[in-house]
Amino acid sequence: xxxxxxxxxxxxxxxxxxxxxxxxxxxxxxxxxxxxxxxxxxxxxxxxxxxxxxxxxxxxxxxxxxxxxxxxxxxxxxxxxxxxxxxxxxxxxxxxxxxxxxxxxxxxxxxxxxxxxxxxxxxxxxxxxxxxxxxxxxxxxxxxxxxxxxxxxxxxxxxxxxxxxxxxxxxxxxxxxxxxxxxxxxxxxxxxxxxxxxxxxxxxxxxxxxxxxxxxxxxxxxxxxxxxxxxxxxx
Amino acid sequence: xxxxxxxxxxxxxxxxxxxxxxxxxxxxxxxxxxxxxxxxxxxxxxxxxxxxxxxxxxxxxxxxxxxxxxxxxxxxxxxxxxxxxxxxxxxxxxxxxxxxxxxxxxxxxxxxxxxxxxxxxxxxxxxxxxxxxxxxxxxxxxxxxxxxxxxxxxxxxxxxxxxxxxxxxxxxxxxxxxxxxxxxxxxxxxxxxxxxxxxxxxxxxxxxxxxxxxxxxxxxxxxx
Numbered sequence: 001x002x003x004x005x006x007x008x009x010x011x012x013x014x015x016x017x018x019x020x021x022x023x024x025x026x027x028x029x030x031x032x033x034x035x036x037x038x039x040x041x042x043x044x045x046x047x048x049x050x051x052x053x054x055x056x057x058x059x060x061x062x063x064x065x066x067x068x069x070x071x072x073x074x075x076x077x078x079x080x081x082x083x084x085x086x087x088x089x090x091x092x093x094x095x096x097x098x099x100x101x102x103x104x105x106x107x108x109x110x111x112x113x114x115x116x117x118x119x120x121x122x123x124x125x126x127x128x129x130x131x132x133x134x135x136x137x138x139x140x141x142x143x144x145x146x147x148x149x150x151x152x153x154x155x156x157x158x159x160x161x162x163x164x165x166x167x168x169x170x171x172x173x174x175x176x177x178x179x180x181x182x183x184x185x186x187x188x189x190x191x192x193x194x195x196x197x198x199x200x201x202x203x204x205x206x207x208x209x210x211x212x213x214x215x216x217x218x219x220x221x222x223x224x225x226x227x228x229x230x231x232x233x234x235x
Numbered sequence: 236x237x238x239x240x241x242x243x244x245x246x247x248x249x250x251x252x253x254x255x256x257x258x259x260x261x262x263x264x265x266x267x268x269x270x271x272x273x274x275x276x277x278x279x280x281x282x283x284x285x286x287x288x289x290x291x292x293x294x295x296x297x298x299x300x301x302x303x304x305x306x307x308x309x310x311x312x313x314x315x316x317x318x319x320x321x322x323x324x325x326x327x328x329x330x331x332x333x334x335x336x337x338x339x340x341x342x343x344x345x346x347x348x349x350x351x352x353x354x355x356x357x358x359x360x361x362x363x364x365x366x367x368x369x370x371x372x373x374x375x376x377x378x379x380x381x382x383x384x385x386x387x388x389x390x391x392x393x394x395x396x397x398x399x400x401x402x403x404x405x406x407x408x409x410x411x412x413x414x415x416x417x418x419x420x421x422x423x424x425x426x427x428x429x430x431x432x433x434x435x436x437x438x439x440x441x442x443x444x445x446x447x448x449x450x451x452x453x454x455x456x457x458x459x
Contacts, residue, residue, distance in 0.1 A: 139412035150400045162453045
């Protein structure tokens with residue numbers, strides 16, 4: 001009887017199906033990946049000619065931006081999934097994506113500001129559409145996290161899903177529309193598309209760090225989703 | 236389709252009849268516009284800003300005033316619905332959710348347009364400028380575009396804010412990230428670089444379309 005219940009739980013993907021060996025292997029793999037990316041950034045990659053050591057923040061900045069977009073995609077999937085299927089699993093995914101998205105978006109903003117202060121002598125400029133669109137994304141994540149805390153338990157899931165859909169569909173409109181704007185007067189560099197990473201070690205460090213940070217964000221989302229599912233089960 | 240249209244018109248008519256009898260929302264939005272315009276223009280006067288800088292600043296200030304007025308209108312509208320139970324009654328009567336949403340967007344749009352007209356008139360006058368925004372076709376169109384965006388987002392999010400703790404503050408928290416792109420696009424059209432104006436027009440139109448379409452789909456999940 002007990003075995004049957006466990007089997008049913010694992011088939012439905014409930015929190016009980018959380019597999020410790022898989023989690024340990026995945027976490028160890030990502031930890032090694034992240035460590036290797038740090039090794040590349042701080043020991044292999046040479047100092048950039050114009051900006052010097054500060055340029056190393058670029059790897060964290062862009063990698064965190066990719067991680068934020070991955071979290072936004074999870075947010076959209078979670079929100080749409082909840083609204084169409086009313087499954088608590090999707091609600092947990094949405095919650096996890098919002099919190100992890102807020103973390104990585106904060107890193108994007110902070111590293112961007114540090115870099116901007118060094119490169120342009122100004123931490124934030126409203127003349128730069130990419131900075132503004134990141135600020136909008138950060139506000140979206142903040143609103144989502146606060147909404148979850150302020151809404152009644154019975155309403156929180158559907159309210160957050162509605163706001164999550166609205167927010168997530170705004171992101172590509174705002175972020176990709178910037179590409180159609182004239183580059184004249186914009187401060188933000190477009191490094192990858194303009195083939196700015198000419199040195200091979202720059203390119204390797206860039207893609208390894210991007211992959212590591214996105215994998216780390218997905219691991220965080222997975223973990224937070226499991227925690228949310230367990231909390232839901234215990235309440 | 237025709238059914239939804241007629242239902243929307245009837246619901247809008249109901250909202251407007253109630254508003255013409257009470258006039259609460261109109262008076263509230265106009266008073267917000269006048270109050271904020273006085274405060275902002277006094278601040279501009281204190282800063283000793285030149286006439287040409289005032290002309291550049293006027294659209295952004297007018298749009299800020301419009302946003303705050305729209306926020307009060309949207310919040311109050313949903314408060315009425317929640318207190319009177321009118322929305323629950325309409326939902327029990329199986330009125331189409333699309334019609335409910337479109338009627339609410341239209342009602343907020345009309346009231347916000349009044350606030351937009353007032354902010355385009357009062358603020359420049361207090362700043363000592365000619366209210367030229369209202370006289371130019373693109374100024375009027377921008378105010379319409381912003382009002383439509385605010386109405387679409389507001390009609391979707393206001394029912395959420397009403398049922399959340401600290402609802403009146405919360406509406407601002409929810410609307411802010413969605414409204415900032417609208418606000419920036421409008422400011423850039425009105426006082427930005429003329430060579431990028433086409434881009435900002437497209438963005439404003441795209442945001443209006445996305446918000447309206449998403450609102451139509453999401454509204455039933457919010458009011459159910």
